[in-house]
Amino acid sequence: MAGLASLTAHELGARYRDGTATPTQAVTECLARIEALDPQVRAFLTVTGEDARRRAALADARFRAGTPYGPLDGVPMAVKDLLCTRGIRTTCGSKILEGFVPPYDATVVARLFAAGAVLLGKLNMDEFAMGSSTENSGFFTTCNPWDLARVPGGSSGGASAVVAADMAPLTLGTDTGGSIRQPAAFSGVVGLKPTYGRVSRYGAIAFASSLDQIGPFARDAEDAALMLGTIAGADPMDSTAIDVPVPDYRATLGQGIDRLRLGVPAEYFTDGMDPEVEQAVRAAIATLEKLGARTEPVSMPHTEYGLAAYYVIAPAEASSNLARYDGVKYGLRATGARDLIDMYSKTRAAGFGNEVKRRVMLGTYVLSAGYYDAYYGQAQKVRTLVRRDFDRAFEKVDLLVAPTTPGVAFKMGEKADPLQMYLNDIFTVPVSLAGLPGVSIPGGFTQAGLPIGLQLIGRAFDEATLLRAAHAYQSVTDWHTRRPALQTGTADRTPR
Amino acid sequence: MAGPGPRISPGDVEHVARLARLDLSAAEKERMRTELDGILAYIDKLRALDTRDVPPTSHAVPVTNVMREDEERPSLPQEEMLANAPDRHRDLFRVPKIIEE
Amino acid sequence: MSEHETIVGLEVHAQLATRTKMFCGCGAVFGAPPNTRTCPVCQGMPGSLPVINRRAVEFGIMTALALGCGINQHNRFARKHYYYPDMPKNYQISQYEEPLAEHGRLVIDTGPGPREIGIQRVHLEEDVGKLVHEGALETAQSSSVDFNRAGVPLMEIVSKPDLRSPDEAAAYLKTLRAIVVFLGVCDGNMEEGSLRCDANISLRPRGQAEYGTKVEIKNMNSFRNVRDALEYEIRRQTRALDTGERIVQETRLWDPDRAVTVSMRSKEFAHDYRYFPEPDLPPLDVQPAWVEEIRGRLPELPDARRTRFRQAYGLSSYEADLLTQGRGLADYFEAATQGGGKPKAVANWVLNELLRELPGDDDRAVATCPIPPANLAALLALIDDGTISGKIAKDVFEKMYRTGDTAQAIVSREGLTQVADEGALGSAVDRVLTEHVKVVEDFRAGKKAALGFLVGQVMKATQGKANPALVNRLLIEKLPKG
Numbered sequence A: 001m002a003g004l005a006s007l008t009a010h011e012l013g014a015r016y017r018d019g020t021a022t023p024t025q026a027v028t029e030c031l032a033r034i035e036a037l038d039p040q041v042r043a044f045l046t047v048t049g050e051d052a053r054r055r056a057a058l059a060d061a062r063f064r065a066g067t068p069y070g071p072l073d074g075v076p077m078a079v080k081d082l083l084c085t086r087g088i089r090t091t092c093g094s095k096i097l098e099g100f101v102p103p104y105d106a107t108v109v110a111r112l113f114a115a116g117a118v119l120l121g122k123l124n125m126d127e128f129a130m131g132s133s134t135e136n137s138g139f140f141t142t143c144n145p146w147d148l149a150r151v152p153g154g155s156s157g158g159a160s161a162v163v164a165a166d167m168a169p170l171t172l173g174t175d176t177g178g179s180i181r182q183p184a185a186f187s188g189v190v191g192l193k194p195t196y197g198r199v200s201r202y203g204a205i206a207f208a209s210s211l212d213q214i215g216p217f218a219r220d221a222e223d224a225a226l227m228l229g230t231i232a233g234a235d236p237m238d239s240t241a242i243d244v245p246v247p248d249y250r251a252t253l254g255q256g257i258d259r260l261r262l263g264v265p266a267e268y269f270t271d272g273m274d275p276e277v278e279q280a281v282r283a284a285i286a287t288l289e290k291l292g293a294r295t296e297p298v299s300m301p302h303t304e305y306g307l308a309a310y311y312v313i314a315p316a317e318a319s320s321n322l323a324r325y326d327g328v329k330y331g332l333r334a335t336g337a338r339d340l341i342d343m344y345s346k347t348r349a350a351g352f353g354n355e356v357k358r359r360v361m362l363g364t365y366v367l368s369a370g371y372y373d374a375y376y377g378q379a380q381k382v383r384t385l386v387r388r389d390f391d392r393a394f395e396k397v398d399l400l401v402a403p404t405t406p407g408v409a410f411k412m413g414e415k416a417d418p419l420q421m422y423l424n425d426i427f428t429v430p431v432s433l434a435g436l437p438g439v440s441i442p443g444g445f446t447q448a449g450l451p452i453g454l455q456l457i458g459r460a461f462d463e464a465t466l467l468r469a470a471h472a473y474q475s476v477t478d479w480h481t482r483r484p485a486l487q488t489g490t491a492d493r494t495p496r
Numbered sequence B: 001m002a003g004p005g006p007r008i009s010p011g012d013v014e015h016v017a018r019l020a021r022l023d024l025s026a027a028e029k030e031r032m033r034t035e036l037d038g039i040l041a042y043i044d045k046l047r048a049l050d051t052r053d054v055p056p057t058s059h060a061v062p063v064t065n066v067m068r069e070d071e072e073r074p075s076l077p078q079e080e081m082l083a084n085a086p087d088r089h090r091d092l093f094r095v096p097k098i099i100e101e
Numbered sequence C: 001m002s003e004h005e006t007i008v009g010l011e012v013h014a015q016l017a018t019r020t021k022m023f024c025g026c027g028a029v030f031g032a033p034p035n036t037r038t039c040p041v042c043q044g045m046p047g048s049l050p051v052i053n054r055r056a057v058e059f060g061i062m063t064a065l066a067l068g069c070g071i072n073q074h075n076r077f078a079r080k081h082y083y084y085p086d087m088p089k090n091y092q093i094s095q096y097e098e099p100l101a102e103h104g105r106l107v108i109d110t111g112p113g114p115r116e117i118g119i120q121r122v123h124l125e126e127d128v129g130k131l132v133h134e135g136a137l138e139t140a141q142s143s144s145v146d147f148n149r150a151g152v153p154l155m156e157i158v159s160k161p162d163l164r165s166p167d168e169a170a171a172y173l174k175t176l177r178a179i180v181v182f183l184g185v186c187d188g189n190m191e192e193g194s195l196r197c198d199a200n201i202s203l204r205p206r207g208q209a210e211y212g213t214k215v216e217i218k219n220m221n222s223f224r225n226v227r228d229a230l231e232y233e234i235r236r237q238t239r240a241l242d243t244g245e246r247i248v249q250e251t252r253l254w255d256p257d258r259a260v261t262v263s264m265r266s267k268e269f270a271h272d273y274r275y276f277p278e279p280d281l282p283p284l285d286v287q288p289a290w291v292e293e294i295r296g297r298l299p300e301l302p303d304a305r306r307t308r309f310r311q312a313y314g315l316s317s318y319e320a321d322l323l324t325q326g327r328g329l330a331d332y333f334e335a336a337t338q339g340g341g342k343p344k345a346v347a348n349w350v351l352n353e354l355l356r357e358l359p360g361d362d363d364r365a366v367a368t369c370p371i372p373p374a375n376l377a378a379l380l381a382l383i384d385d386g387t388i389s390g391k392i393a394k395d396v397f398e399k400m401y402r403t404g405d406t407a408q409a410i411v412s413r414e415g416l417t418q419v420a421d422e423g424a425l426g427s428a429v430d431r432v433l434t435e436h437v438k439v440v441e442d443f444r445a446g447k448k449a450a451l452g453f454l455v456g457q458v459m460k461a462t463q464g465k466a467n468p469a470l471v472n473r474l475l476i477e478k479l480p481k482g
Helices: A009-017 A023-041 A049-064 A107-114 A157-164 A181-187 A221-231 A275-290 A303-324 A340-351 A354-367 A373-396 A418-425 A429-434 A463-476 B010-019 B026-048 B078-082 C054-066 C166-183 C223-242 C288-297 C302-313 C317-323 C327-338 C343-357 C363-367 C373-384 C390-403 C407-414 C422-435 C437-444 C449-461 C468-478
Strands: A044-047 A076-080 A118-123 A170-175 A190-193 A213-218 A261-265 A294-298 A399-403 A438-445 A451-458 B092-096 C004-015 C078-081 C091-094 C101-108 C115-126 C130-133 C142-146 C153-159 C195-205 C215-218 C250-255 C260-266
Touching: A009 A049, A009 A221, A023 A044, A023 A049, A023 A076, A023 A118, A044 A157, A049 A118, A076 A107, A076 A157, A107 A118, A107 A221, A118 A157, A157 A170, A157 A181, A157 A213, A170 A190, A170 A221, A181 A190, A181 A438, A181 A451, A190 A221, A190 A463, A213 A221, A221 A438, A221 A463, A261 A275, A261 A373, A275 A294, A275 A399, A275 A438, A275 A451, A275 A463, A294 A373, A303 A354, A303 A373, A303 A418, A303 A429, A303 B026, A303 C078, A340 B092, A354 A373, A354 B010, A354 B026, A373 A429, A373 B026, A399 A463, A418 B026, A438 A463, A451 A463, B010 B026, C004 C166, C004 C223, C054 C101, C054 C115, C054 C153, C054 C166, C054 C288, C091 C115, C101 C166, C115 C166, C153 C166, C166 C195, C166 C223, C166 C302, C195 C223, C215 C223, C223 C250, C223 C260, C302 C317, C302 C327, C302 C343, C317 C327, C317 C343, C327 C343, C327 C363, C327 C373, C343 C373, C343 C390, C373 C390, C373 C407, C390 C407, C422 C437, C422 C449, C422 C468, C437 C449, C449 C468
Parallel strands: A076 A118, A076 A170, A261 A294, A261 A399, C215 C250
Antiparallel strands: A044 A118, A170 A213, A190 A213, A190 A438, A399 A451, A438 A451, B092 C142, C004 C153, C004 C195, C078 C091, C101 C115, C115 C153, C130 C142, C195 C215, C250 C260
């Protein structure tokens, strides 16, 4: 049964139901692809082959008995190593959590298991989700399946690469300032960041509590809808997961976008951006118009301040969330310490990479006595201004359309300066600050064959419209069906 | 204050590293100082905005009063809670000598 | 009279008597084996998130109302950062700029009359784990942590610096303790650490408006320790000021064995707690309707109850005071009086016989009492109507305590009914008079004590069942007048 690994989850589900394929067959194929390709792509930190086969067999039995759990039953997937999985080591891409085995599952993981999904493994990421290239992983760098010398984006680089390389149809990543959307753009797949509060964060190792969200990577809008519908919804374990009903995202996918009002924010087309990206996005807008949408320009005057506000708020919250990594209860503990404080300081110095240290220092600084009002206080107010820009725009339009990133996948090692790296996020960060949903979908390729991402931004809790528009776009384009030409065989990718 | 001098001094870096419990070498401290200085310079653009009448966004979700009932949920077994301990002493987590700062 | 005025503020932490912890569903119990009452949340595991315990908020509101505080409708939690092994997350979820309640008062009276002490604020936070060391903290090579206590709800009550003496401080603490115990929000057990007290004390020259340097005192786990520690501090600081020494702003620990305070660490460089609003917890918006509903359910507070006991039941201040130390005992007393017992008699029996038998005077102990209040009332009624004597009643009481039987059942079963039949008693009296001729002579000679002896003999002859008053009267009638 070749080719099962390249099917979408909804296609697989159909094959399971009509008996022309079984979960074990699909999972076996995925595992074989992982074995053949991951030495080059390096997306996986942990492969859970045995567990996967066991879950697949249980799914087989349910289909034979005619009692499958639902559309995700037996579907292979993998999750970013930021999500806690009971009994399976979870590192968050960091040496400081090497060996940590959580005694509990994240809520989203539990929901996927309850739906019958089959976990293939845990995926590589920038350490503690801090980064835009996966080069900050404490272990190694993941390679972009479209060009192994380039980054897949970050921080959910492993999750985007797996879908791009057909190692699984669905993965879960997290997005704080763009960490789902940007790698989706760089890797040529669909990546959706839900509204803040749409999906439970319980069990997701925290980076920036007021910004983090968990979301799917998929090949098409329908699969993203499937995954989102399974993981979304209130959770008594997460006070910030709001009790808003979860619509049937798939039911409205095919309704088209006739007369949908699209806003094109002027500030998202900047001078420094890659002209090919701009061109592709403008072409995509034209396509959307042909589908019946009506576009109009909107202005979001505080866009340029979003990144600065983000780089105060996110490191501040991160410095707090990472205070617990101290060698006392779990993870790495430095040896040879004189006393407790020495142990703390040596453990954290040994366990954290440079980017994490930088953000912890920055975050600690902006929260420290005397600086709070000028930095953190001010950034929180600017956050309000950024949010108001969106509120005003959504008075006139239903969706915003923009590029996901100013450029395409860059070469490993190219963005050595931290600030240069941060500038990758200028189009994704404001959406995070406003807590709104955003999706990146494949919108074209550069001459050199690198994927270009198109970003759609919606009102709070209106993921249905995002997905509907994405689906409409995908019904008349084929960017999302293209696959990188990965050869199985020996690889010589140098780690970070 | 004349001109845009360095925003963060070596003393600041020392102080913050201590607050953050990070053991940095002299070279790392200097590199950190330069990098943070650059980032803070970028962040400074926030000062240009007049936010006098703008309320801060302290919470990303517009809800209040999220509470739970005072009902017991089973605690996790002792073995599971101690399983990840780097230094386990009987049923406790052991840590090195504590010196008051 | 010292030239210095003492200024004291007290910071009290009360562990709330909720079933579960502040932010997770683990049981908030004392004494379980280490690390058996924990979960990812209270151990601060990666990915865990807090969820507020509604009852803890309710208890906080109850306390704030009893202290006359204004409830801040909008209040929220904040993170307070510091590194310590008993802190699972290396930050404590507490309240900072917007606490639950502020600006209340507590009335104390150390003799000269009632004085109002200001309450600065009441807020909620989570407790930390427990550290154990081999020997003293200063010399231990390592320490170990038990997280069972981590996450237990704490209510912090901060007074204004209005206290002016160690006596006042002890009175404040005693009164505050009675209130929280009465409300049922805290069991008030200082030895077990469910009620903790830290003090801030400074001296200033009389007449000066500016405060002196304040010193924080910790480790006072009883009213007596609070008084002794503050008295010591006053002496220490006075001596220092008199010799021109500067008072260092620091934290000192009370050492009850050596009766001194010992410097712990310098607070000259205060912790930078880097407070910011807790992003994982949406703010509280305490609705006035909820507050009023809670206010309506508040039990009668100790002060009010004490006054009512004196006025309505005619009890002495001493009796009223003792009976209102805890709600359990006060409720028991009232139920017994409602069951028909005369208040003074009930008070007497409760404060003497009952407290003698009970394992303690707190609510927990009273709840274990095998004698329902109505049964005590019934026992007292049997004394009143002459069925049994007071002395027999004490025996009956002990048997009631051991068996749980009613007084009537025991009296019937053991034939303890008092003999009040003049005829039967008359015979007993005659016999005794015949047997103790010498004593009769002594009585006739003027020894009044001889009467007591003879009464005793009649009681003995009737196995204590004779009605003593009747015996007395009969003897006097039958004895020859001297």
